[in-house]
Amino acid sequence: MSKNSITPELQKDMYYHMALARALDDRMWILNRQGRAPVVYSSNGHEAAQVGSAFALNRGEDWIVPYYRDLALVLAYGMTPRQVMLHLLGKAEDPNSGGRQMPAHWGLKERHILTTGSVVATQDIHAAGLALASKVLKDGRVSVAYFGEGSTSQGEFHEALNFAAVHKLPVIFFNENNGYAISVPARKQMAVMDIAARAEGYGMPGVIVDGNDPLKVYEVTKEARERALAGEGPTLIEAKTYRFVPHSSDDDDRAYRSREEVAEWKKRDPLVTFEKHVLDNKILSQEEHQAMQQKIKDLVNDATDYAEQAALPDPDTLGLYVYHQ
Amino acid sequence: MAVMTYLEAIRETLRQELRRDDRIIVYGEDVGVRGGVFRVTEGLQAEFGEERVIDSPLAEAAIIGTAIGAAVNGLRPVPEIQFSDFIFPAINQIVQEAARIRYRSNGAFGVPMVIRAPFGGGVHGALYHSQSVEAFFAHVPGLKVVIPSTPYDAKGLLASAIQDEDPVLYFEHKAAYRSLKGEVPDERYLIPIGKADLKRPGKHVSIITYGLMVSYALKAAEVLDKEGISVEILDLRSIRPLDVEAILETAKKTGKVLMVHEDNLTGGIGGEVSALIAEHALFYLDAPIVRLAGPDVPAMPYSPPLEHAFMVTPEKITEAARKLAKF
Ligand SMILES: Cc1ncc(C[n+]2csc(CCOP(=O)(O)OP(=O)(O)O)c2C)c(N)n1
Ligand SMILES: [Mg+2]
Numbered sequence: 001m002s003k004n005s006i007t008p009e010l011q012k013d014m015y016y017h018m019a020l021a022r023a024l025d026d027r028m029w030i031l032n033r034q035g036r037a038p039v040v041y042s043s044n045g046h047e048a049a050q051v052g053s054a055f056a057l058n059r060g061e062d063w064i065v066p067y068y069r070d071l072a073l074v075l076a077y078g079m080t081p082r083q084v085m086l087h088l089l090g091k092a093e094d095p096n097s098g099g100r101q102m103p104a105h106w107g108l109k110e111r112h113i114l115t116t117g118s119v120v121a122t123q124d125i126h127a128a129g130l131a132l133a134s135k136v137l138k139d140g141r142v143s144v145a146y147f148g149e150g151s152t153s154q155g156e157f158h159e160a161l162n163f164a165a166v167h168k169l170p171v172i173f174f175n176e177n178n179g180y181a182i183s184v185p186a187r188k189q190m191a192v193m194d195i196a197a198r199a200e201g202y203g204m205p206g207v208i209v210d211g212n213d214p215l216k217v218y219e220v221t222k223e224a225r226e227r228a229l230a231g232e233g234p235t236l237i238e239a240k241t242y243r244f245v246p247h248s249s250d251d252d253d254r255a256y257r258s259r260e261e262v263a264e265w266k267k268r269d270p271l272v273t274f275e276k277h278v279l280d281n282k283i284l285s286q287e288e289h290q291a292m293q294q295k296i297k298d299l300v301n302d303a304t305d306y307a308e309q310a311a312l313p314d315p316d317t318l319g320l321y322v323y324h325q
Numbered sequence: 326m327a328v329m330t331y332l333e334a335i336r337e338t339l340r341q342e343l344r345r346d347d348r349i350i351v352y353g354e355d356v357g358v359r360g361g362v363f364r365v366t367e368g369l370q371a372e373f374g375e376e377r378v379i380d381s382p383l384a385e386a387a388i389i390g391t392a393i394g395a396a397v398n399g400l401r402p403v404p405e406i407q408f409s410d411f412i413f414p415a416i417n418q419i420v421q422e423a424a425r426i427r428y429r430s431n432g433a434f435g436v437p438m439v440i441r442a443p444f445g446g447g448v449h450g451a452l453y454h455s456q457s458v459e460a461f462f463a464h465v466p467g468l469k470v471v472i473p474s475t476p477y478d479a480k481g482l483l484a485s486a487i488q489d490e491d492p493v494l495y496f497e498h499k500a501a502y503r504s505l506k507g508e509v510p511d512e513r514y515l516i517p518i519g520k521a522d523l524k525r526p527g528k529h530v531s532i533i534t535y536g537l538m539v540s541y542a543l544k545a546a547e548v549l550d551k552e553g554i555s556v557e558i559l560d561l562r563s564i565r566p567l568d569v570e571a572i573l574e575t576a577k578k579t580g581k582v583l584m585v586h587e588d589n590l591t592g593g594i595g596g597e598v599s600a601l602i603a604e605h606a607l608f609y610l611d612a613p614i615v616r617l618a619g620p621d622v623p624a625m626p627y628s629p630p631l632e633h634a635f636m637v638t639p640e641k642i643t644e645a646a647r648k649l650a651k652f
Contacts, residue, residue, distance in 0.1 A: 063398065098431030107430050114397060115430040119421050125387055126422070129394020129402075136350060136376055137399055156417070159387035166382055321432035322466050324490035 006215055008283045014055055014076075014214050015278045016292055018047040021072030022271050023296045024081055027304060028088055028103075032249040036308070037088050040249040041104035043071035048270030049176050049239035051076045052217030053144070056225060063130045063143040065114045065123040068104035069176060069243075070146050078111040081299045085307030092313040099313040112141075120151035124160035124173060131169035131228075142228045144172040144221075149195050149238075150181020161236065165202040170228035172221065175238045176211065182247045183256035199236040211239030212270040244269070329509045332502040334476035335441075336365050338483045339403065341513055343373050346401060349487065352379035353388055353405030353441075362407055363443060363502055385415035392438045393423050401487060402438045409444035409496060410456045410624075423492040424467030438493070439486040445498040445537060445587055447636045451627035454499075457588035457619065462494050463565040463597075469493040469518055470565045474539035476507040478562060481516030489518065498537040505540060521568035523575070527557030529650045531575040533598055534585040535561040538637060542585060545642040554650045564594045569601055576602045580611035581649050587637050590618040612652035617645045 025044050031037035043050055046069055054076035057064070066073050071084065083095050087106075090099040096107045097115070107115030114130065116123050127145035134141045151157060152175065164171045175195045179186050192198070199206025205227075209220045217239055224235035242265040246253040253262075278284040284292070329337065343349050351366060351373075357380035360367030370378035381388050385406060392402035406412045412419070423436045446455030463470045471486055471493055473479040479497070486493040524539060525546055532542045539560045546556035559575045561567065576582050582602060584595035595616040602614060617637055619625070625635045 065394075094431075095433075097429050100431060101429050105429070107433065109430070109433040114394070115426055115434050117421055117425065117429065119417060122390065122417060122422050125390025125418065126394040126397070128387070129391030129396075130398045131394070132391050133395040133398035133400045136395075137348075139399075141398075143394070143398075155414075156386050156390065159382075159384040160390070163382055163384060163387040163391055167379075321427050321430075323469075324427070324435055325432075 006218060010055060011215070011278055011283050014051050015274055015284065017051045017076040018072060018214065018271055018274060019292065020081070020296050020299065021047050021051070021075050023300050024075070024084060024303070025071055027300050029245070029249065031088070031304070037103070039103055040088070041068040042243065042245045043069055043073070045242050045244040045265070045270070046176050046178065046211070047072040048214040048274060049211035049217050049241050052214030053174055053221040053237070053239070056218045056221035057142065057144065060111045062141050062225075063112045063114060063127065065127045065130070065143065065145045066106045066116060067120070067123060067146050067148065069148060070106060071104065073146060074106045074108070074113055077113055079106070079108055079113070081303035082306050083108070085303040086310055089307045089310070090312065091307055091310040093310050098317070121147060121154035121156040123147065124157050125163070127171050127173070128160045128164040128169055131164065131171035132167065134170055135167070140229065142170045142172060142225050144174050146174050146176060148181060149175055149177040149179070149186055150184060150189055152195055152198070153189055161202040161204065161234065164234040165204045168231060168233035171234045172224045172228060173234060173236045174221070175236065177238050177240050178243045180243070180247070180257065182251065194238060196236055196238040204234045204236055206236045206238065208238045208240065211241030212268050212273065214270065214274055326508050326510050328506055329476050330503050331476045331479055331497070331505040332363065332365055334479040334509045335483060335497060336367065337509070338480045339366065339369060340372065342484060342487050343369065343377065345513070348399060349401045349403060350377045350379065350395065351403045351405070352381045354381060354383055354407045356380065356405050361405065363499070366405070385411055386418050389415040389418040389423065389440065393418060393426070393436050396436045396438045397434055403487060404438065404440055406440060406442040408454050409442040409458045410453045412442055412458060416461070419462070419468070419492070420465050424465045427491065428467060435490050436492045437490045439483070439495050440492070441495045441497065443499045443502070444496045445500055446625040447500045447632065449627065449632065450499070450625070452624035455625035457586070459494070459496055459564055460588050460593050463594060467491070468565060469563060470496070471518055471563045472496045472536040473562065474536055474560050476505060476509050478516060478522070480509050481514050482518065482562065484513055485515045485518050488515065493518070496536070501537045501540075516562070518563050519566040519568055520562065521571035522560040522562055523571070524558040524560050525556065527579065528555040529579060530554065530581045530583055530646050531557045531559060531579045532583045532585055532642065532646060533559045533561065533572060533575065535564060536587070538585045538587060541637065541639045542642055544639040545646055548643050549646055549650070552647070554647060556646055567597065567601070572598055572601055573606050576606045577609040580609055581652065582610070582614045583642075583646050583649050584614065584616045585618070585637060585642055587619050589621050590616060591621050593618050612649055615645055615649050617641060
């Protein structure tokens with residue numbers, strides 16, 4: 001773990017959100033395997049990258065534009081476990097979409113989480129646009145786009161970075177590089193080793209960070225945010241990480257990656273290593289840890305029960321919100 | 326009140342709107358220093374500065390995608406696509422994102438923006454500077470598609486589009502820019518989107534059309550008037566939403582409908598209008614509905630005889646209406 005100035009309180013809170021995300025994610029998979037949730041997309045393995053970056057932002061004020069991988073991110077940004085479960089189960093009360101979108105299509109206006117679709121890389125441009133408005137309105141906000149390394153092959157990724165760099169927009173492009181786009185490994189996706197290397201071509205800094213270390217991720221994101229606020233323009237951050245589970249509950253990753261490779265990365269499970277860090281350094285006492293685990297368990301149970309009992313959308317609402325009303 | 330060209334009416338409306346509301350920004354390729362390749366935005370950057378009238382990179386998805394983000398974060402963007410032929414790199418952002426954001430967020434987010442784009446042919450623009458692309462977008466719930474036919478309407482409809490809380494595509498016919506002139510009041514006024522305009526009352530044949538074709542239909546009506554054929558002309562003004570009531574009213578009144586557009590025939594708006602009439606006014610008809618439209622070839626060719634053969638002209642409209650009247 002890096003030497004840093006991040007307060008113990010903050011580290012404790014980071015750990016809490018990482019553990020909450022993992023527990024909620026585990027529950028979602030159980031619900032899926034029991035036939036109670038049609039599909040699951042996971043942040044399992046990405047928690048340090050997501051939570052570390054979120055904590056470096058002015059949470060709820062700066063805009064984030066997530067993608068389907070970002071459960072831990074949206075939790076760190078203020079979405080509640082109940083809201084997550086309502087979304088998973090397509091319930092009317094789902095604040096992301098009222099049950100309209102498939103799971104993991106986040107969006108929560110009051111926390112400044114922009115709604116996102118399924119088409120990868122579209123969100124990169126929206127983050128640039130949010131930042132364009134911030135620049136004109138001088139509202140002091142930074143916007144962050146989150147995306148996988150596979151999506152950087154899309155033209156819209158390029159257009160977003162170029163536009164943002166030309167106009168020196170207060171935006172951060174945050175890549176979660178887990179080495180795979182479903183089954184396609186990064187070496188078949190691009191002829192360079194690092195996403196961050198692309199930044200130079202746009203005239204912005206590209207930063208590589210250990211995506212399994214939340215404190216390092218926090219630091220580089222904080223720096224990028226300060227650059228953005230100082231009018232120095234965008235930064236491309238590449239957090240190298242790994243997903244420990246298949247792409248989605250419909251995928252079987254045994255078809256394209258070895259168990260040895262997964263086991264190797266598992267040794268660096270960010271939840272395990274960060275837990276050791278907070279316990280070894282007495283940031284979290286054993287008693288606090290136990291209480292926290294109990295609290296998470298209760299929250300996950302509560303969210304599951306609440307969402308399962310919640311009402312499904314009324315079919316009569318099908319035609320609502322096509323236009324402003 | 327001043328007499329203006331269609332182009333001037335659009336420019337003066339943009340100017341008036343930019344003065345009225347600080348949140349409005351105009352941007353696109355060459356719209357700033359150059360004032361746009363057609364000069365629609367001439368002088369705007371000088372008056373409003375580089376932050377509100379922005380020369381963007383040559384990247385249509387970025388232009389529309391950033392407009393979406395800017396709209397969500399409190400601005401009222403009016404991006405320009407230099408030619409509607411080049412809107413396709415942005416179709417992902419328009420159809421998948423702008424049109425669906427309100428719906429997919431269950432009403433939480435909206436995208437108030439106006440995409441301006443010159444369209445249409447007859448200007449020696451060949452395949453990639455002549456296209457009519459409106460039907461692609463009219464197919465998409467969540468979008469509005471506006472096509473003004475006069476300088477007066479250009480102003481009132483643009484002001485309405487800017488005020489609208491949803492994404493509006495505002496198509497400007499290139500051949501209309503300098504050829505159409507008319508009186509335009511100085512003060513701001515709004516023409517509601519979705520209300521068709523009865524341009525000319527008549528008894529024998531209804532011509533339903535929009536955009537540049539309205540002026541062509543008016544010419545045809547004058548010729549036919551001398552032959553004793555009385556033509557009614559309905560200008561749709563927007564093709565999504567369609568003014569169904571006005572369409573049915575004119576169909577019921579004359580019993581003979583000629584639908585005209587420059588966009589190609591198959592899958593064009595004429596098909597939709599015909600279906601509406603067939604569904605709701607069939608027994609008022611005295612003749613089959615006729616569609617006069619651009620031919621089903623991929624796009625407009627360059628060489629003059631080929632271009633002319635593609636275009637819908639006042640003469641072709643006259644002939645089609647005359648034939649229908651005699652049915
Ligand atoms: C434009 C587009 N094409 C295809 C897909 C289907 N798809 C969904 S996720 C995905 C892989 C994305 O991989 P990556 O960007 O690396 O993100 P990760 O899932 O690894 O976090 C694909 C091909 C899509 N959503 N959008
Ligand atoms: Mg990936």
